[in-house]
Amino acid sequence: MEEIKVFCPATIANVSCGFDVLGLALDAVGDEMIVRKVPEKGIHITKIKGQDLPLAADKNVAGVAGLALLEQSGYSGGFEIEIDKRIKPGSGIGSSAASSAGAVWAMNELLGRPFSNLELVKFAMQGEKLASDVAHADNVAPAIYGGFTLVRSYDPLDIVTIPTPPELYATVIHPQIEIKTSDSRKILKSTIPMEKGIRQWGNLGGLIAGLFQNDYDLIGRSLEDHIVEPIRSILIPGFDNIKANALKADALGGGISGSGPSIFALSKGKETAEKVAQSMRETYQKVGIPFDIHVSKINAQGVKPIV
Numbered sequence: 578m579e580e581i582k583v584f585c586p587a588t589i590a591n592v593s594c595g596f597d598v599l600g601l602a603l604d605a606v607g608d609e610m611i612v613r614k615v616p617e618k619g620i621h622i623t624k625i626k627g628q629d630l631p632l633a634a635d636k637n638v639a640g641v642a643g644l645a646l647l648e649q650s651g652y653s654g655g656f657e658i659e660i661d662k663r664i665k666p667g668s669g670i671g672s673s674a675a676s677s678a679g680a681v682w683a684m685n686e687l688l689g690r691p692f693s694n695l696e697l698v699k700f701a702m703q704g705e706k707l708a709s710d711v712a713h714a715d716n717v718a719p720a721i722y723g724g725f726t727l728v729r730s731y732d733p734l735d736i737v738t739i740p741t742p743p744e745l746y747a748t749v750i751h752p753q754i755e756i757k758t759s760d761s762r763k764i765l766k767s768t769i770p771m772e773k774g775i776r777q778w779g780n781l782g783g784l785i786a787g788l789f790q791n792d793y794d795l796i797g798r799s800l801e802d803h804i805v806e807p808i809r810s811i812l813i814p815g816f817d818n819i820k821a822n823a824l825k826a827d828a829l830g831g832g833i834s835g836s837g838p839s840i841f842a843l844s845k846g847k848e849t850a851e852k853v854a855q856s857m858r859e860t861y862q863k864v865g866i867p868f869d870i871h872v873s874k875i876n877a878q879g880v881k882p883i884v
Contacts, residue, residue: 580613581686582883585679586876587664588671589747589841590715593802593832594780598728600671602719603747605873608675609661609883610639612683619655620644620680627662638673638704639680645700646681650691656684667755669839670871674716677704682721682880695736697721709758709836716835723879725788741875742791746850748828750819750857751839753867756812761836764808773803793829793845800830800843813838815864819857826856847872 586607590600615621620634620643634640639658647655658680664672681700685692692700701717718726718736725739769777780799787795810816810833823831823842827849831842840857844850850872861868 578687580611581683582609582611583679583683584608584881584883585610585675586671586720586879587871588674588716588719588835589749590671590713590835591802591805591833592725592784592841593800593806593830594777594784595715595727596802596805597713597715599725599781599784600715600719601725601741601747602723602876602879603670603749603871603873604876606664606670606749606871608663608672608679610676610679610683611659612680612687613657614687615655615657617655618653620647621655621657622660623657624659625662626660628666630660630662630666636707637676638708639676641707642677642701642704643680643684645703646684646692646697649700650684650688652688656687665751665755667757668751669756669833669835669837670749670751671716671720671835673705673708674701674720677701678717678720679880680704686882694721695734698736699734709762711758711762719879721879723877724875727785739785739788741877742788742793742796742845744793744846745796745875746844746847747871747873747875748823748831748842748844748850748853748857749834749839749871749873750854750861751869751871752813752815752861752864753869754814754838756837758836761809761812764812765805766808769804776801776803796843797829800832802832806832809833809837813840814866815861816840818860822856822860823853826853828853847874
């Protein structure tokens with residue numbers, strides 16, 4: 578195989594109570610990418626559609642992630658990459674992660690899968706470091722593994738896959754404003770009170786238990802963030818109303834997707850998720866900022882070939 582076309586999923590990171598360690602992959606929104614082998618050494622990004630992003634490999638997250646893999650591969654040639662960028666940078670649904678994860682997953686396929694998923698996450702994290710100054714894995718891990726993933730440890734890197742209840746759906750509203758991950762990290766406090774930490778750890782444990790047990794009520798009770806959301810939500814116009822009205826529309830819970838400005842809600846069943854989408858639509862039309870809304874099943878596969 579000399580060429581492959583792949584779907585690179587959008588992701589929701591943090592999932593309220595799992596800052597920098599928990600994420601999930603979406604099925605209804607993502608980038609598309611074509612990767613092909615070429616004789617010339619290096620990564621050559623030849624085309625980017627949809628967004629104005631650099632073609633230079635060392636300045637593009639897909640290029641940086643790809644170079645990290647190429648350096649360890651022993652492959653004498655290189656790769657060309659074409660990107661159809663459908664996830665807007667700064668949207669909070671893993672734009673940089675989709676490009677980073679898609680590039681390394683596709684290259685690994687073309688090389689005959691010499692690297693494990695864990696190794697692919699390490700390569701993709703280099704793209705995240707370029708985008709946000711921090712090599713975090715909570716977006717790239719679900720993009721590569723699919724479903725829900727937990728970053729149990731960063732040193733050494735340890736990724737745990739979490740099962741997804743079959744009726745779980747995500748609704749995401751993306752206000753058309755940009756919040757850079759690097760900027761949103763700067764406003765966070767470096768220490769937290771013990772009381773808040775205990776509540777957060779309890780919610781994270783409860784959420785993971787709920788996912789394993791298909792306990793939708795427990796999932797809903799655990800979708801609370803006492804540490805990051807109170808600070809970051811002030812950057813997102815209309816956040817409190819969106820969240821409150823989503824809960825009135827029977828969402829299990831929700832919060833900020835990644836660093837924002839996107840806001841997510843999880844629901845039991847597609848019908849409820851669509852009802853939540855309508856609630857978000859009606860709420861945000863009053864804010865006066867353009868927006869996109871996505872309703873999606875959880876993507877159990879992650880990056881996948883398009884045939």
